[in-house]
Amino acid sequence: xxxxxxxxxxxxxxxxxxxxxxxxxxxxxxxxxxxxxxxxxxxxxxxxxxxxxxxxxxxxxxxxxxxxxxxxxxxxxxxxxxxxxxxxxxxxxxxxxxxxxxxxxxxxxxxxxxxxxxxxxxxxxxxxxxxxxxxxxxxxxxxxxxxxxxxxxxxxxxxxxxxxxxxxxxxxxxxxxxxxxxxxxxxxxxxxxxxxxxxxxxxxxxxxxxxxxxxxxxxxxxxxxxxxxxxxxxxxxxxxxxxxxxxxxxxxxxxxxxxxxxxxxxxxxxxxxxxxxxxxxxxxxxxxxxxxx
Amino acid sequence: xxxxxxxxxxxxxxxxxxxxxxxxxxxxxxxxxxxxxxxxxxxxxxxxxxxxxxxxxxxxxxxxxxxxxxxxxxxxxxxxxxxxxxxxxxxxxxxxxxxxxxxxxxxxxxxxxxxxxxxxxxxxxxxxxxxxxxxxxxxxxxxxxxxxxxxxxxxxxxxxxxxxxxxxxxxxxxxxxxxxxxxxxxxxxxxxxxxxxxxxxxxxxxxxxxxxxxxxxxxxxxxxxxxxxxxxxxxxxxxxxxxxxxxxxxxxxxxxxxxxxxxxxxxxxxxx
Numbered sequence: 001x002x003x004x005x006x007x008x009x010x011x012x013x014x015x016x017x018x019x020x021x022x023x024x025x026x027x028x029x030x031x032x033x034x035x036x037x038x039x040x041x042x043x044x045x046x047x048x049x050x051x052x053x054x055x056x057x058x059x060x061x062x063x064x065x066x067x068x069x070x071x072x073x074x075x076x077x078x079x080x081x082x083x084x085x086x087x088x089x090x091x092x093x094x095x096x097x098x099x100x101x102x103x104x105x106x107x108x109x110x111x112x113x114x115x116x117x118x119x120x121x122x123x124x125x126x127x128x129x130x131x132x133x134x135x136x137x138x139x140x141x142x143x144x145x146x147x148x149x150x151x152x153x154x155x156x157x158x159x160x161x162x163x164x165x166x167x168x169x170x171x172x173x174x175x176x177x178x179x180x181x182x183x184x185x186x187x188x189x190x191x192x193x194x195x196x197x198x199x200x201x202x203x204x205x206x207x208x209x210x211x212x213x214x215x216x217x218x219x220x221x222x223x224x225x226x227x228x229x230x231x232x233x234x235x236x237x238x239x240x241x242x243x244x245x246x247x248x249x250x251x252x253x254x255x256x257x258x259x260x261x262x263x264x265x266x267x268x269x270x271x272x273x274x275x276x277x278x279x280x281x282x283x284x285x286x287x288x289x290x291x292x293x
Numbered sequence: 294x295x296x297x298x299x300x301x302x303x304x305x306x307x308x309x310x311x312x313x314x315x316x317x318x319x320x321x322x323x324x325x326x327x328x329x330x331x332x333x334x335x336x337x338x339x340x341x342x343x344x345x346x347x348x349x350x351x352x353x354x355x356x357x358x359x360x361x362x363x364x365x366x367x368x369x370x371x372x373x374x375x376x377x378x379x380x381x382x383x384x385x386x387x388x389x390x391x392x393x394x395x396x397x398x399x400x401x402x403x404x405x406x407x408x409x410x411x412x413x414x415x416x417x418x419x420x421x422x423x424x425x426x427x428x429x430x431x432x433x434x435x436x437x438x439x440x441x442x443x444x445x446x447x448x449x450x451x452x453x454x455x456x457x458x459x460x461x462x463x464x465x466x467x468x469x470x471x472x473x474x475x476x477x478x479x480x481x482x483x484x485x486x487x488x489x490x491x492x493x494x495x496x497x498x499x500x501x502x503x504x505x506x507x508x509x510x511x512x513x514x515x516x517x518x519x520x521x522x523x524x525x526x527x528x529x530x531x532x533x534x535x536x537x538x539x540x541x542x543x544x545x546x547x548x549x550x551x552x553x554x555x556x557x558x559x560x561x562x563x564x565x
Contacts, residue, residue: 006468013473014388017385018381018385018386020378028434029403032410032418033410035414097303106551110551111311111315114315114318118539118540121498121515121518121519121539122518122540125518126320140336140337170317174314227401237500252407259409272413276407276410
């Protein structure tokens, strides 16, 4: 009997191996995803004694007419856009510099990786301390070097947005660096040799050989970073709580507020699906660019 | 003034960026060695006059020990689960060539979903099952969060194993399960180490789920650190001390396993 069971298991190993993953992903991911779509079609306030009522597209219509939604969307797009751009420029640029063998290179790359492997919450607190107006080293150094007055990094809207962007870019440029390095190292040396024989300058090599070869990889990592940065939460929570006012309130953070501070589960569900639509839209645009290369 | 040769420019640029990369970390490290209240000095102290461990002791006493324990439990169990389920899943999926190529696409799609979409119903589900404020809630959530990556990366590592080895074992009469555990898995050990690192770090660093699903019985590090800021006087030195302890494990593991890690990271990322 046990023999037959073993034989059966051996024959169906593939399915058996997939089953646990499928079960757990369905329970904890797929089912909740469907349920939140269901929730988004209802007016549902967890905090109120009234039961939930079916609302159809009511939540979605309310969102489209909500100024706060559009503001948060604008914040998301601008914060993500600028931050990812910085990550790509710095990450890829440093990779170009590091794309040669020299002693201590792996140590330097390892040091650069520190921001990415530490917890985002810790990153946020590091920068919260740096940004302190009166006691933080940034203002102190700026004052020493250029006599600048104290900059209200976290208490005024525009500096606050910049603070979030900078902290986030600091945390993630190493990932771009790592991926770019990996990609750069897959360019065969013959390409460089041929170009040098033809008398190309370093800048020409970068522009006409490296960049075209690397652009798919750069676009992919940019896409990944954009998708991830739309979900930015920890840094905003710790640094600004979405403030001052709502200047750093991204769509993702607004959704969190609506869902877990105000417990408007229906509205928050709808907001999260709006976010999904926006991100898919942006992804499609970026993927079209990748496809063209 | 010496001529600005190209190597010199590169060195200067490198040094600047290395400095920018390390400075926040060093500042936090320095703050963690200050005595209570020394954060509130202007001009700020780069090196405290007296290096003291009082902040470490205080933060450990104020719930830090349990925080480290809880995070460790959640992260390690999640890592074990995701490695087991992930290696099995990756092994099962390698027969399906078409799924393999499109897998990256599916992962991207899943990543686009904001965590809140899943957290909202999950909150209700956990509440109904009395799973709020339990280890299980976070272990489940983190395992699912990490599983697609684990499967994807392990699939990449599995591709390198030639089928002939397994065929030979099959001819010798091994069951497929034996082949998996005694031949395949040992062959991808570096991959398992690299992926295991992520499967540990991601739950260790995770914040949103920890914030939403825990109250007082389970207190992961990432939630305890902000909670130190909730009172009227903020003990920044303790925040710094606890944070340094929070980033200790990832950095230590990274140093020990860096050879496997760089290979694993670039492998998975560039393959996509």
